Amino acid sequence: MSEPAPGTNRLRSAPPLIFESGSPGRSGFFWPEEEAKIKDPIPGGFLRNDIPGFPELGELEVLRHFTRLSHLNFAIESQFYPLGSCTMKYNPKVNEVVARLPGFSLLHPLAPPELIQGALELLHDLERWLAEISGMDHVTLQPAAGAQGELTGLMVIRAYLAGRGNPRRKIVVPDTAHGTNPASSTLCGYDVIQISSNERGIIDAGKVEEVMNEDVAALMITNPNTLGLFEKNIQAIADMVHKKGGLVYLDGANLNALMGIAKPGEMGVDVLHINLHKTFSTPHGGGGPGAGPVGVKAFLGDYLPVPRIVRKDGRFEVEENCPSSVGRVRSFFGNFGILVRAYTYMISLGSDGLEETSRMALLNANYLRKKLEGAYHLAYTAPCMHECVFTDRLQQKHGVTTLDIAKRLLDYGFHPPTIYFPLVVPGALMIEPTETESRETLDAFAEAMISIAREAKENPTLVKTAPHSTPVSRLDEARAARKPVLRWERAKTESAQLSAISKKS
Amino acid sequence: MRYTPHTPTDKEQMLRAIGLNRVEELFNHIPSSLTERSKISLPSGLSEVEVKKTMGSLAAKNATPQDWHFFLGGGIYHHFIPSVVDAIISRSEFSTSYTPYQPEVSQGTLQAIYEFQTLICQLTGMEVGNAGLYDGASAAAEAVLMARRIQEGRRRVFLSRSLHPQYRSVIATYLKNLAGVELMEVPFTKQGGTDVEFLSRAMDEKAICVVVGYPNFFGIIEDLTPIQEACARIGSFLVTVTTEPLSLALLKPPGDWGADIAVGEGQSLGIPMNLGGPGFGFFTCRKKFVRSMPGRLVGETVDSEGRRGFVLTLSTREQHIRREKATSNICTNQSLCALAAAAFMATLGKSGMRRLAEVNISRAHEAKNRLVDEAGLNPVFSGSFFNEFVLRVEGLPQRLGRFTAERIIPGVPLARWYSELQDSLLVCVTEMNPKEEIERLVRTCSGN
Numbered sequence: 001m002s003e004p005a006p007g008t009n010r011l012r013s014a015p016p017l018i019f020e021s022g023s024p025g026r027s028g029f030f031w032p033e034e035e036a037k038i039k040d041p042i043p044g045g046f047l048r049n050d051i052p053g054f055p056e057l058g059e060l061e062v063l064r065h066f067t068r069l070s071h072l073n074f075a076i077e078s079q080f081y082p083l084g085s086c087t088m089k090y091n092p093k094v095n096e097v098v099a100r101l102p103g104f105s106l107l108h109p110l111a112p113p114e115l116i117q118g119a120l121e122l123l124h125d126l127e128r129w130l131a132e133i134s135g136m137d138h139v140t141l142q143p144a145a146g147a148q149g150e151l152t153g154l155m156v157i158r159a160y161l162a163g164r165g166n167p168r169r170k171i172v173v174p175d176t177a178h179g180t181n182p183a184s185s186t187l188c189g190y191d192v193i194q195i196s197s198n199e200r201g202i203i204d205a206g207k208v209e210e211v212m213n214e215d216v217a218a219l220m221i222t223n224p225n226t227l228g229l230f231e232k233n234i235q236a237i238a239d240m241v242h243k244k245g246g247l248v249y250l251d252g253a254n255l256n257a258l259m260g261i262a263k264p265g266e267m268g269v270d271v272l273h274i275n276l277h278k279t280f281s282t283p284h285g286g287g288g289p290g291a292g293p294v295g296v297k298a299f300l301g302d303y304l305p306v307p308r309i310v311r312k313d314g315r316f317e318v319e320e321n322c323p324s325s326v327g328r329v330r331s332f333f334g335n336f337g338i339l340v341r342a343y344t345y346m347i348s349l350g351s352d353g354l355e356e357t358s359r360m361a362l363l364n365a366n367y368l369r370k371k372l373e374g375a376y377h378l379a380y381t382a383p384c385m386h387e388c389v390f391t392d393r394l395q396q397k398h399g400v401t402t403l404d405i406a407k408r409l410l411d412y413g414f415h416p417p418t419i420y421f422p423l424v425v426p427g428a429l430m431i432e433p434t435e436t437e438s439r440e441t442l443d444a445f446a447e448a449m450i451s452i453a454r455e456a457k458e459n460p461t462l463v464k465t466a467p468h469s470t471p472v473s474r475l476d477e478a479r480a481a482r483k484p485v486l487r488w489e490r491a492k493t494e495s496a497q498l499s500a501i502s503k504k505s
Numbered sequence: 506m507r508y509t510p511h512t513p514t515d516k517e518q519m520l521r522a523i524g525l526n527r528v529e530e531l532f533n534h535i536p537s538s539l540t541e542r543s544k545i546s547l548p549s550g551l552s553e554v555e556v557k558k559t560m561g562s563l564a565a566k567n568a569t570p571q572d573w574h575f576f577l578g579g580g581i582y583h584h585f586i587p588s589v590v591d592a593i594i595s596r597s598e599f600s601t602s603y604t605p606y607q608p609e610v611s612q613g614t615l616q617a618i619y620e621f622q623t624l625i626c627q628l629t630g631m632e633v634g635n636a637g638l639y640d641g642a643s644a645a646a647e648a649v650l651m652a653r654r655i656q657e658g659r660r661r662v663f664l665s666r667s668l669h670p671q672y673r674s675v676i677a678t679y680l681k682n683l684a685g686v687e688l689m690e691v692p693f694t695k696q697g698g699t700d701v702e703f704l705s706r707a708m709d710e711k712a713i714c715v716v717v718g719y720p721n722f723f724g725i726i727e728d729l730t731p732i733q734e735a736c737a738r739i740g741s742f743l744v745t746v747t748t749e750p751l752s753l754a755l756l757k758p759p760g761d762w763g764a765d766i767a768v769g770e771g772q773s774l775g776i777p778m779n780l781g782g783p784g785f786g787f788f789t790c791r792k793k794f795v796r797s798m799p800g801r802l803v804g805e806t807v808d809s810e811g812r813r814g815f816v817l818t819l820s821t822r823e824q825h826i827r828r829e830k831a832t833s834n835i836c837t838n839q840s841l842c843a844l845a846a847a848a849f850m851a852t853l854g855k856s857g858m859r860r861l862a863e864v865n866i867s868r869a870h871e872a873k874n875r876l877v878d879e880a881g882l883n884p885v886f887s888g889s890f891f892n893e894f895v896l897r898v899e900g901l902p903q904r905l906g907r908f909t910a911e912r913i914i915p916g917v918p919l920a921r922w923y924s925e926l927q928d929s930l931l932v933c934v935t936e937m938n939p940k941e942e943i944e945r946l947v948r949t950c951s952g953n
Contacts, residue, residue: 014612014813018620018851028587029857031864031936041870042889046726048757053627054855062851063589066617066844070598073613077597090508091601094553100591103564108577109781110917111568112905118566119780133545144639144782147824147836158682167682183824183834187650189682192829230535261532262539281508285594285841286614287604287636287801289783305678320921327678331580331642331671331770332781344560348507350550360509362531367519383534410610415603421825438510439519470609472808477608480806480818484795486633487623 012471015068018055019488028059053490072471073286074415080441082368084387084418084430085178085226087256087278094348095281095341104340109332113318120316123333124309126343127293130274133354134252135265136295140304142334146253149273149292150184150220155326156271156296156303157218157247158188163303163324168217168246174203176227176422181220181251190217197424201227201380205236212244222251223267224258226422226430227380228365228387238268247271252295255279256434257362257386260355264295271296280342291338305329360435361386364442368433371446375453379425387432389425400456400463402427407474408455408466412448507550572912574942578893578933579722579917580641580669580748581781582773585861585936586849590775593848594841604801604837608816609808614840615815619803621847628753628850628858629767630760631789636801637838641770642672644786645716645746646679647799647833648766651790652714652742653686654797654832659713663741665691665699667721669748670922676716691715697725697886697895705735712741714766719745719759720752723886723931724893729762742766749773750787751865752891754858759789766790775849776842785839785846796822799833861936865892869934872943876932880950885929893933895919898950901928911949 015021057065074081081088099105107119127139143149158167171185175196182192193211198204208219219241223231231237238248250264250272256279258264264272276282277290284290296304302324310319349357362385369378369388377393392402406416406429418430433442455463467473511519520526532540551559570583577583594600598613605611605618618636625634638644649662662680664673673690680686689707692700699717708715715736720726729743736743745759747769753759759767772784788800795802796819804818824831853861869892876882876896885895898904901918908915916932923929934943 014616017616017623018847019623022854025856027854027857027860028589028852029854029860031860034864034867036863036867038867038870038874041866042726042755042891046728046757046889047755048630048761051627051754051855051858054624054858055851056854056856057851059587059589059852062848063592065851066593066599066848067596069613069617070593070596071613072611072616073598073602074607074610075598076601079610081603083603086603088603092508094556096595096600098557098560098564101561101564102569102571103561103567105777105779106569106571106583107567107780108575108583108778108914109581110577110579111575111914112909115568115573115914116780118563121566122563129547132547135542144643144839145835145837147834148639148643151834155678155682179824179826179828179831180834180836182829183827183831186829186831187679187683187834189684230532232534232536235536235538258543260543260545262535262543266539266542283600283841284603285600285839286602286611286618286844287840288837289639289785289839289842290837327681328642328671328674329678330675330782331640331669334781335639335783336780337777337783340560344556347548347551347559348553348556351545351547353507353550354545354547356509359528359531360511363511363516363519363523363528366523366531370523383531385532406607407609410607415610416607435509439515467609471612472609472812472814473810475608475808475814475816476806477816477818480804480816481821484802484818485805486795486802486818487619487626 012071014072014471015065017488018065019053022055022057022061024056026056026058028057028062079413079415080437080445081415082417082431082433083415084432085253086418087432087434089281089434090436091281091283092345095344098344099337099340113316117316120309122343123339124311124316126339129346130293131295133259134272134274134295135263136272137298138301138304139293139295141293141339142305142330143292143294144330144335145288145290146273146275146292147180147184148329149294150180151187152305152329153249153271153273153294154184154188156300157249159303159326160300161217168215170216172211172216172219174221175424176225177220177222178226178251178253200382201229202231203233203237205233205240208237208240212240212246214244216244216246218247218249220249220251222254224254224385227389228384229380229382230385234267253278254386257358259358261358271300276338276342281345282338282341289335289338291335357435364433364435364437368431368442368446372449375450379428387430390429391425392427395453395456398456398460400460402429404463404466405429405452408452408463409448410467411469414445414448570937574913574945576916576932576934576938576946577914579931580770581778582749582933583778583935583937584751584773586775586777587852589852590845590848594845599844600841605817608814612814615803617844617847618840619805619815621843622803624847624850625787626789628750628758629789630758631767632792633795634787634789635798636803637840637843638786638788638800638835639839640782640784640786641746641748642675644768644788645672646676647788648744648768649676649714649716650679651794651797651799652744652766655794656713656742659711660685661687661689661711662713663689663691663704663708663715665717667693667697667699667723668716668718668746669722672746696888697723698727698888699732701731701735704732708735708739708741710739712739714742714744716744716746719747720749720891723895724890725886725888726756726891733763749891751862754862771842771846774846776845783839783842785842797832800835801838864936868936868938872934875947876950880947882950892935893931895929895931897928898930899928901930908949911945913946913949915946
């Protein structure tokens with residue numbers, strides 16, 4: 001691996017803020033004059049005269065501004081992006097074409113159901129297909145994201161238990177869980193009990209037995225967990241939870257490891273959510289929009305949020321009157337545009353393609369794990385599923401940390417893995433290659449990682465001061481948090497510039 | 506397979522490198538009781554040609570404004586979107602990147618979101634805004650949750666009945682499991698606004714906040730002064746919810762009315778209707794609340810060489826750091842939709858936003874006058890409105906068939922949410938409804 005290109009250049013420098021360019025009176029919008037028949041339809045006291053600070057730019061200026069900004073981003077279509085637990089797989093282009101068909105993108109949610117039968121059919125099919133893949137009985141597509149899915153799933157559990165007389169007070173969450181699990185539990189009115197995983201990185205049934213009592217509403221478990229390990233005691237764990245009248249919630253963030261391999265519904269799971277922006281290829285968009293459908297076993301079906309899509313005499317209807325339902329968690333029909341993309345992905349691949357997806361995700365992860373063993377310390381030695389977790393233990397003796405390794409990877413043109421997560425692994429580097437990467441890409445990434453391990457030994461400063469080739473170098477995050485500047489303001493920016501100039505001189 | 510590049514040779518060599526012979530050995534550590542019934546039973550995969558055909562026929566079963574005359578609003582609006590907006594959000598550098606946790610290679614997203622935060626503050630007249638939430642309804646729920654966190658010890662939340670009914674439902678769902686919060690409903694007046702007299706009587710020092718629509722679900726522009734005064738007297742927060750943010754280009758913004766928290770749905774700003782999602786929720790408030798805010802925030806800083814740069818900041822509020830003590834469980838910000846809104850607002854700019862809003866006002870008011878004067882329909886409310894209004898159409902359910910025959914969707918019947926508003930129709934007219942459509946609506950309403 002040759003040295004990465006040094007320094008930045010003008011081609012990849014940040015443009016001024018959109019508020020710092022343009023000219024008064026300019027606009028990228030034209031609308032012909034229309035005769036206004038009604039004079040002053042709205043009383044003056046309800047009106048404003050100006051939107052102070054708003055941009056005044058031409059269309060090309062706007063386009064160039066954002067195009068130049070885009071050049072400052074790493075993205076799946078330009079870089080390998082092995083972020084653990086995020087499943088940064090290829091986002092097929094055909095999904096984008098389909099989602100933009102007017103028959104999907106121009107639908108109004110309050111149109112009469114008989115005029116959106118195609119959309120309702122899609123929603124109905126997608127619910128059934130997700131149920132089939134996950135081994136659940138009913139699915140709601142309402143939640144807008146995984147975290148909202150978690151909240152919805154916990155609400156379902158709470159409503160069910162309350163219906164049986166006692167909603168209970170606690171949720172058990174392993175120390176390897178995503179941060180959303182405990183946060184969602186709190187939002188659902190539950191206290192969190194954290195349990196630790198064993199020395200092999202998974203949960204022992206005995207550990208669950210210790211904390212399980214009739215005050216525990218549910219156990220939230222991620223399988224494969226965030227260490228990329230299959231929780232093989234899950235059935236015994238589920239039995240333990242059920243014996244005390246609790247339910248089992250599965251965080252399905254890692255479903256990409258399971259399609260055609262094992263169904264959560266067969267593991268004793270009662271409720272799960274699925275991240276369509278992970279397993280089902282919808283683009284991450286720099287942080288959303290995603291979708292977080294929730295699947296449940298039959299006995300919980302009545303508690304799912306409204307609306308429900310029901311089929312009656314070959315027609316699809318929207319049912320809002322569901323007395324046991326937890327209610328509404330999102331407006332309208334969830335993130336429909338994302339659901340269309342996921343559906344397109346599923347009909348493109350079919351059963352065989354989805355099964356092959358998970359298999360190749362496992363193959364790629366295990367291959368990469370093998371290649372990096374030796375150069376990096378592997379947190380757990382058990383076979384991995386779709387992702388693997390290394391640490392910076394071997395590099396620390398040279399003063400090089402996970403953060404340094406991550407930043408140095410940027411110089412090699414790779415997005416770093418997820419770092420410092422899960423929390424149970426100090427200095428974690430969590431790598432999820434996904435199935436859409438070729439062997440050559442994995443080899444190149446492994447080579448870069450090995451090269452960095454060598455640099456850490458021979459020239460640690462190079463690694464510790466990385467990145468050296470990105471549009472900006474390491475950013476002062478402490479300063480950002482200490483005195484937050486969360487928006488542009490004319491005066492402030494000008495005075496900041498002035499003080500910057502005076503400091504330099 | 507379509508999206509997996511592995512050749513048989515690749516598989517064989519990769520397996521050999523791992524020390525295995527067959528792909529199945531990759532998961533033989535999973536108990537067989539869990540793997541034996543794992544087969545997925547779905548249709549077989551399709552070629553791209555077949556995919557497009559299948560999806561095309563599903564799409565064709567839906568009514569769009571290309572073939573129908575839509576007068577539908579109620580929280581989702583059909584507006585003009587400049588072509589540059591889709592060009593920008595289709596750039597894969599934006600659409601296929603992840604949350605900007607590595608700021609050195611995410612300045613594009615970070616600066617754009619910083620600009621979005623600024624634009625949304627300018628539009629709402631508020632001091633600070635976050636990077637976006639799921640939708641207007643969950644933004645409203647998060648606003649109430651934040652008010653509750655700050656107003657510790659208080660317990661009553663007042664929701665105007667003229668607030669979007671689905672938003673009221675979502676707020677109720679979010680609050681249901683949290684101890685010590687009471688939801689109170691405030692009726693609306695003949696003008697279609699929140700009943701301030703009722704509110705003043707009902708509110709006391711236990712009030713956390715009052716939540717009102719601006720414009721509200723009936724399209725009415727509420728006079729927020731008496732509501733704000735009623736709130737200020739007892740230290741309650743005023744929360745405004747805007748489902749049609751285009752209106753704020755012309756209307757006195759929530760910040761100028763003295764709102765403490767102003768939230769809403771951003772779909773109207775450059776995002777297609779998409780059957781109601783994805784759009785994004787916007788969330789703005791007073792600067793002093795910033796450390797209690799939900800969701801992501803992008804802040805300005807400098808790099809090691811003193812250059813301006815942007816990072817996600819104040820993340821100690823968030824779930825990935827604070828876990829069960831986080832201000833919210835939210836993890837994403839509908840980032841690409843926020844980017845679309847930033848591109849939309851930047852393209853229209855100061856004068857374009859106002860112009861577009863003016864066209865809405867002018868067409869909507871003309872349509873309403875004609876429906877009243879020529880078609881003889883009765884307005885239900887007397888308050889001022891932006892681009893939506895409520896009319897009474899005698900025997901509405903029986904007359905809908907006639908509209909369908911004319912390929913008109915005349916509005917949203919309100920009876921499903923308001924038993925007191927039988928035969929009432931929420932009609933929305935935007936710049937996308939040309940004069941001929943309005944003419945046709947008036948004609949169809951005139952014939953009995």
